Amino acid sequence: EVQLVESGGGLVQPGRSLRLSCAASGFTFDDYAMHWVRQVPGKGLEWVSGISWNGGSRGYAGSVQGRFTISRDSAKNSLYLQMNSLRPEDTALYYCARDRGGAGAKGYFDYWGQGTLLSVSS
Amino acid sequence: QSGLTQPRSVSGSPGQSVTISCTGTSSDVGASNYVSWYQQYPGKAPKFMIYDVTKRPSGVPDRFSGSKSGNTASLTISGLQGEDEADYYCCAYAGSYLWVFGGGTKLTVL
Numbered sequence: 322e323v324q325l326v327e328s329g330g331g332l333v334q335p336g337r338s339l340r341l342s343c344a345a346s347g348f349t350f351d352d353y354a355m356h357w358v359r360q361v362p363g364k365g366l367e368w369v370s371g372i373s374w375n376g377g378s379r380g381y382a383g384s385v386q387g388r389f390t391i392s393r394d395s396a397k398n399s400l401y402l403q404m405n406s407l408r409p410e411d412t413a414l415y416y417c418a419r420d421r422g423g424a425g426a427k428g429y430f431d432y433w434g435q436g437t438l439l440s441v442s443s
Numbered sequence: 444q445s446g447l448t449q450p451r452s453v454s455g456s457p458g459q460s461v462t463i464s465c466t467g468t469s470s471d472v473g474a475s476n477y478v479s480w481y482q483q484y485p486g487k488a489p490k491f492m493i494y495d496v497t498k499r500p501s502g503v504p505d506r507f508s509g510s511k512s513g514n515t516a517s518l519t520i521s522g523l524q525g526e527d528e529a530d531y532y533c534c535a536y537a538g539s540y541l542w543v544f545g546g547g548t549k550l551t552v553l
Contacts, residue, residue: 356542358489365446365547366481366489366532371540380540416488421500427477428534428542431500433488 323347323432325417330437337407341437343400343417350398351375354426357391357402359413360436369415370402371426378426385411407441414438447472447533447545454551460521463548465533466514471543473514477536480509480518482529483547489532493518520550528552 329341341357356371370381370391379391390403400417415437418430448466455461465472465480472478480493491500493509496516506522516535520527533545 358544366483366534366544367446368534368542368544371542373540378540380542382541421491421494426540427479427494428536429477429479429491429494430481430489430534431491435488 323419325419325432325434327415327417327434327437330415330439332440332442333407334443335408335441338403338405339407339439341402341404341415341417341439343434345398345400345417345419348419350393351395354378354420354422355393355400356418356420356426356428356430357400358416358418358430358433359411360416361413367413368428371420371428372400373426404439407439409441412439412441445543447535447543449531449533449545449548451546452549452551454553455520455523456553457523457525459523460519461523461550462517462519463531463533463550465516465518465535465545467516467535467543468514471514471535471537472511472516472533474538475536476511478509478511478516479534480507480516481532481534483532484529492531523552525552 357369417434419432421429421431481489483489
């Protein structure tokens with residue numbers, strides 16, 4: 322059974338940093354691109370960042386470009402999102418999602434975690 | 444990149460059909476067939492419903508269908524059922540390893 326479990330959210334002050342983690346199981350992690358998608362409670366989905374199967378390709382939404390860094394560790398079957406210079410508008414539920422497109426990412430998010438909540442406030 | 448445009452809400456009676464549009468540009472929706480749709484119930488993670496514009500993953504009822512014309516993709520739900528009441532989101536590849544979602548559409552089954 323495919324499982325994605327996010328962790329690392331919490332309350333953080335503006336300007337600080339935080340790292341989110343996503344532990345993957347039930348599939349061959351190295352065979353899939355992965356993504357982070359966020360959602361402000363009561364609002365819509367926003368694609369945040371994606372990384373190819375081998376980390377060779379990465380992309381970021383304009384709203385986080387230069388502040389967030391996505392990475393993955395195949396030995397730990399884990400996906401990460403390093404978030405720096407956090408802003409109140411980054412407050413959201415952050416989902417980890419697998420890309421069904423396999424190694425060639427297509428943005429087909431076939432499995433999602435339950436999300437980890439980040440709140441940026443002083 | 445800007446978000447894709449979806450109607451805020453649509454509604455229909457049980458048994459009817461509804462269509463949700465998703466309008467982008469020639470740089471995203473119109474550029475490829477990498478368009479997908481998601482269903483989300485309150486408090487739950489989104490569910491993968493449509494990919495490659497028209498294809499359904501295993502387990503998704505054939506009442507759900509997708510299409511695209513130019514820069515606009517559409518999700519049609521036929522034979523509407525009460526359990527279809529949810530939020531629906533489209534997503535498209537915008538090039539250069541970037542993706543964009545629509546703002547979401549709330550479907551109400553009357």
